[in-house]
Amino acid sequence: MxxxxxxxxxxxxxxxxxxxxxxxxxxxxxxxxxxxxxxxxxxxxxxxxxxxxxxxxxxxxxxxxxxxxxxLKLKFDALASHDITYVGIIQTAKASGLKEFPLPYVLTNCHNSLCMVGGTINEDDHVFGLSAARRYGGIFVPAHQAVIHQYMREMFAGGGRMILGSDSHTRYGPLGTMGIGEGGPELVKQLVGRTYDLVYxxxxxxxxxxxxxxxxxxxxxxxxxxxxxxxxxxxxxxxxxxxxxxxxxxxxxxxxxxxxxxxxxxxxxxxxxxxxxxxxxxxxxxxxxxxxxxxxxxxxxxxxxxxxxxxxIEPMIALPFHPSNAYSIREFKENAGDILAAVEAEAKKLFPHPEVKLDLTGKVKGGAVCVDQGVVAGCAGGSFENLWFMAEMMAGKPIGNGEFALSVYPASQPINLALINQGAAAKLLSSGVTLRTAFCGPCFGAGDIPANGMLSIRHTTRNFPNREGSKPRDGQLAAVALMDARSIAATAMRGGVLTAANELELPPKQTVRYHFDPQIYAHRVYNGYGKADPSVALKYGPNIADWPEMIPLPDGLILKLAAVITDPVTTTDELIPSGETSSYRSNPLKLAEFTLSRKEPGYVPKAKAIARLEEERRRWTAGQALPPDLAELFAAVAAVTGKKTEKLVADTGLGSAIFAVKPGDGSAREQAASCQKVLGGWANLAIEYATKRYRSNLINWGMLPFTIDPADQAKLTVDSILYIPGIRAAVCSGAEEVTAYLVPGGNTIRLKLENLSPNEREIILAGSLINYYAVHQ
Missing domain, CATH: 3.40.1060.10 (Aconitase, Domain 2)
Structure with a gap:
């Protein structure tokens, strides 16, 4: 296979x-x-x-x-962002000297398009986006017209091109385009004439x-x-x-x-x-x-x-809590009890709260596996052929009036129109399927959120913990299994009894003809590329806020570990949850309150506490008495190093850090790093980083992407304090390793800073990409 x-x-x-x-x-x-x-x-x-x-x-x-x-130093042919990333990107680019978009930049509105959280704030972002497209010469795709990647497939991807998107699923390979998904600062670099740098x-x-x-x-x-x-x-x-x-x-x-x-x-x-x-x-x-x-x-x-x-290849199912936890549906059904029991055991590890229980083995009834919900949506599921095939299979046959429900989301309005014109929409609707508009919400917990204890089967991109929108800290837990639209249709035709498409008699094999109608976009999409109008003012809603001040890297650092995560992999969904929190991504301070909230709820107060100490240190002047909490901390560091307390206070910054075994799997969202920075974070410690894009996000927000030897992990616990002398000089000199001292006690730990380019080191020294561009415009 x-x-x-x-x-x-x-x-x-x-x-x-x-x-x-x-x-x-x-x-x-x-x-x-x-x-x-x-x-x-x-x-x-x-x-x-x-x-x-x-x-x-x-x-x-x-x-x-x-x-x-x-x-490589790459320049792209086009950029793409959606409505939970473009506000921060444009704000950062504006602070970095942006005058107009130098290449086509598409702003879609497919993530917060329901405008259902926080009053006006989602639509305020959309108004900001249109004003930015007019001012800087961008392309604005209004809500419900298309999901980001379908629009780029339809209108931009072509042979030999490269597109950079602020979404991890930026992929247009079949059309001859290399797509790369990265955090917002990498798009900022393109907007201000810089490059995307990597080793071949x-x-x-x-x-x-x-x-x-x-x-x-x-x-x-x-x-x-x-x-x-x-x-x-x-x-x-x-x-x-x-x-x-x-x-x-x-x-x-x-x-x-x-x-x-x-x-x-x-x-x-x-x-x-x-x-x-x-x-x-x-x-x-x-x-x-x-x-x-x-x-x-x-x-x-x-x-x-x-x-x-x-x-x-057989019909497949990926069980919680990762797309790689996959089995053929045939194999899964033969061993459903054991496999689901293993998923339940994993849930207990991820959510060790007595009030939370995920009873998936209870879904096995009379030898069959019964699911509660089906969803086909977004850039993965909402294609014309997927939905047309479902319509041909279902052909008006009822999905039943029980608990099982099925929703489908065409990935663009042209697809929706083609389904209507070819009669496929009618077949789906007459079966009891809910036909919705282009929206990415089911992919990240902002649409079709299942009830507590439900198992939802979805042709979407991910099934990470809580990706469907549940909140274990509130006693809620649901689960998502990924499947293809064809097998979801087969399951719907049996009222929610898990069924692979090849278990049913399928419609005759045929090739379907799709007709794309360009008038939908011509009548609704604002295309301002090459027509920047600096007289247009950006329209700010009350939730849109600037980034807070970020200082350059100090000479030395004291880091306090505000979270220690020992899971094999930590996703960006765990670092900064999706769902309704996405509505606050235009306000760095409000969004930061959600950092690690579903994984380590103690993180935010711990990070804030060390940030307050840093504020006290920066207000202190030589000759003054130190506040008691600062005096205690620096006395402990002085005892380990033998340095004078006043010299340490003057030269040493304070900040929080997290340790995770392998952080950063999943989304490209820069906020997984920027929220830590906003709360006073200076570093991540890891055995390795799950993706380049998360490590790049850390660097672009001025954070140190340390790695450690696995043997040193046991030395790190929540509230561990590490003193790193001479960190600024080490970064400046190109050092690939520094020594940190554990306080109290003085035990040491090696922190590695490998494979940092000179430019990345300059960004860290400046304290953030925004600071870097403030002096390098």
């Missing part, structure tokens, strides 16, 4: 895989001659040379401004063979891939390049459905070979000139290989 080819590189020569990259050129050419193919010069087979034959290499080099193919990434070939069975959908393929690679980190921060004869057996909608889920593998980006189907898709969307044939060169080298036989 999905096979990983170890840790060795592979060649693709004349579209043939050579799995043993350790073959000598002579051995390779001997094989080629046996197949009647021309030999390849030895120098062309050197991995450093052959890697230039990948699709990835060509696109990256076309966007690299550094002149160094190993150290490894590229993994995803070789597709065969054809999926009718009824097996893109989510099934995606979950099988995620299951195979996530735990071992095989593709972490790498680029997935989809190639092979199986690509031609997938429609563009199908490819998009697989591609958008690659974010859950923790890869950096993705790209696919393109063909006539992609040309037809772009032509249908009025952009035939945006097509470009992309395929590997005659000689290509990849750093690894994932081989997928599409014909062997």
């Amino acid at each position: 999905v096979k990983i080819h170890g840790n060795k590189g592979v060649y693709l020569l004349y579209n043939r895989l050579f799995l043993d990259a350790e073959l000598t050129p002579a051995e390779i050419n001997q094989r080629l001659q046996q197949e009647g193919l021309a030999p390849i010069p030895a120098e062309a087979l050197a991995p450093q040379t052959a890697k230039t034959g990948t699709i990835t290499y060509g696109i990256l080099m076309a966007h690299n401004t550094s002149g160094d193919p190993e150290h 990434p490894e590229v993994i070939a995803v070789y597709l063979e065969g054809e999926p069975a009718w009824g097996v959908g893109p989510q099934d393929v995606a979950l099988a891939l995620i299951k195979a690679v996530f735990a071992g980190g095989y593709v972490k921060n790498k680029v997935l390049e989809f190639i092979g004869p199986g690509v031609a057996n997938l429609s563009v909608d199908y490819r998009n459905g697989i591609d958008v889920m690659t974010t859950e593998t923790t890869c950096l980006s993705s790209i696919w070979q393109t063909d006539e189907q992609v040309a037809a898709y772009l032509a249908e969307h009025g952009r035939p000139d945006d097509y470009r044939r992309l395929e590997p060169a005659t000689v290509s080298y990849y750093d690894g290989l994932i081989r997928i036989d599409l014909s062997k």
Whole structure:
């Protein structure tokens, strides 16, 4: 089904895989001659040379401004943000010297579009966004018109392009575009003429063979891939390049459905070979000139290989609390009791509160698994083909009048119109399905929130803890399992009894024709690119606030650990919860109150306490008596170091920090880091970081991304105090390791600062990207 080819590189020569990259050129050419193919010069087979034959290499080099193919400085073709990220980005860019958008910047309104929390604040953000598009020359997509990634597929993605989005699921590989999801500060860099910097990434070939069975959908393929690679980190921060004869057996909608889920593998980006189907898709969307044939060169080298036989993929289900916790539905149903018991045990570890209980084994009734809710939505589920297939399956057959309910959200209004025009909407509605507008809410807990104790099956992107909107601290807990739209339709047709699509008689295999109507966007979307009007004033609602002052990195630091998280992985949803908290993302101080609220509710008061001490320290002047709490803390540090107290107080800043084993899986949201900074945070300590984007967020908010040896983890507890002398000098000098002293006691711990670029070090020294641009405009 999905096979990983170890840790060795592979060649693709004349579209043939050579799995043993350790073959000598002579051995390779001997094989080629046996197949009647021309030999390849030895120098062309050197991995450093052959890697230039990948699709990835060509696109990256076309966007690299550094002149160094190993150290990239990328400029993108377009940017995209939605309504829980663009306010902060524009505010930061404005503070950094923004005059007008130098490239197309699309502002969609698909996350807080229900405007259901906090009074006027959500719609206030939308008004701000339109005013910003007019002032700076942007593109504004009003609420309910399209989810962010569907709009970019329809209107911007094309062959050989790169798009940067402030959403982790920024993926447009099937259309020939490398999409990267990052935190807001990386978009700010593009808006003020800077670059996206990284070391040339490894590229993994995803070789597709065969054809999926009718009824097996893109989510099934995606979950099988995620299951195979996530735990071992095989593709972490790498680029997935989809190639092979199986690509031609997938429609563009199908490819998009697989591609958008690659974010859950923790890869950096993705790209696919393109063909006539992609040309037809772009032509249908009025952009035939945006097509470009992309395929590997005659000689290509990849750093690894994932081989997928599409014909062997079965309908899948990913159980709580991660898309990688996946099984075939067949396997799951055969072992449902045991598998669900394991999920319950995991829930007890995640939520060790006696008032919270997740009874999933109780969903097994008479040998069947009964679910309570179904949702198909967003950039993963809301495609035309997914919803059309559901309509053909259901064809007006009732879902029943019991507890089970099913909602579907077309990913754009053009898709919605096509469903109506082709009769698919009527079939869904007559079955009892609720047909909604384009909205990402079910993906992050702001729409169709299930009741306490419910199990919801969803064709959306994630099923992290509380991603569906429940609040364990309030005694609420629900669960989400990810499935493909086809199997969700099959389950709906049986009134909520879990059913794979291939268990039912399916409609005849056929190809559906989609018609895109551009008038919807022409009549509603504001396209101001290239038409900036500085006379337009930004319209601020009462919840839109500037970032608080952030100071440069002090000479030394005292860090107090306000949270210690020992879970194997910590998601951004746990660092700053989604759901209704998203409505406050335009107000840094209000949003910060929610930091770690569902994971470590003691974090915020602890962080505030150390921040108050820092305020007292900054008010102190030499010769004054220290407040008692400061005097006690600095006396303890002085006892460990032998330094004079007054000198320590003058040179040493105070701040909070967190330790987590592997933080940052999931969303690109910068607020997972910025909220810590707003509360006085100066660092994260980790064994490793789950994603590049979270580590970049820390750096852009002036926070130190320390890593430690696993053996040192036992030294760290909540309220541990670490003194780091000379941290500013260490960062400035390029040091990759500093020594911290545990107070009291004086035991030491090594804190590593590896792989920080000179520019990243400058941002940390300045205290934030905003501060950096204040002196580097």
